Amino acid sequence: MITVRFELNGEAVEREVDPRRLLVHFIRDDLDLTGTHVGCDTGNCGACTVLVDGEAVKSCMLLAVQADGTRVETVEGLAANGESSPLQQAFSAAHALQCGYCTPGMLMSATYLLRNNPEPTEREIRKGIQGNICRCTGYVNIVEAIQEAARK
């Protein structure tokens, strides 16, 4: 077991972890933050997207030990003060989800995109969420929601 220390949604975390544990399982099963989803477990679907030191990554392709010393943000951190972020509100208003399984990953990728590019074009939005698969919506309302959030 290895001791990992990192900042999760603004709070310090310190745990013993088995080196083979993937970050996504550590977040979900050890820290009980189940907003981050496991979709494919092969790095294709993006449902497990979190931000590590401000960068969007797929937490099924990172070991928990690799997060040591970093700042991790999950979907729970978007509404840390109890109020949905403008992006989350835009997803709700634009009906940017159907089953909702991909939504946490979409929100994290879109959060990353808008932080780095506050006024993205539609093409940039589509490129920004390329690593996130949605099997319900056809992406149209997701793109609209991100555009709407960018306008705010």
Added chain:
Amino acid sequence: MLLREVQYARPGSVEEALQALAAHEGARALAGGQTLLNVMKARAASPDVLVDLRDLEELRGVARTQDGGLRIGAMATYAQLMREPAVGEARPILAEVVAQIADVQVRNRGTIGGNVCSSDPTNHLPPLAVAQRWTMHAAGPAGERDVAADEFFLGVYFTAIGPGELLTAITIPPGGSDGFASVTLGVDGTCIANAAAQVRDGQARIALGCVGAVPVVVSSPDEVRAAAPDAPADVHASADYRRHLAEVCARRALEQAS
């Protein structure tokens, strides 16, 4: 997915990393992990020890060389290469090609060193490395050595980096004009066929990915079909269709380079 049990080492220097790699026969270097962790999930690789290179800042640098070329640390990520001014000045094709790899999340973690060391025939960078005659700098128990791209790729998932060795950096020589083309599974998806071209003093050098275990070099698109007898067939393309796509990619890459 539960990985097989593995130990984890986090060296603070290249020297420490080499010691860790030498100390265990089943040790593997962990760079971005965007390939390695997935092959570990599939049990296609089962290292005993992962030697995480994350703290080796000396492997992340990107700088122009004195002769106008480019020296890139093996741990430079795709996202980093996309925004490094030195890449944009010296070898803009590299930024253009890495921007086509997978997606934002993978580009934030995946590294140039990991891409070439995984030696997956469908990867983007092996043909680019061979067409542009990159030099690979390796460190190992016996010291440092340089390997030409031509001699670096030895087979599928197999390179000149031996047990206990580490790819530390890559040098791209100056000069020439470049092109790259691919046919992929969806935008920025896995390559079904790809080709990189460089024109230098009127001479073309084209390297084809996806049609052999390692990049195949030709000097004209007309040579592609004969040069790729072992092109694989799969659900995406028959061998003959893949050779056709390779020729199309070679022509497009050469056109961009000319």
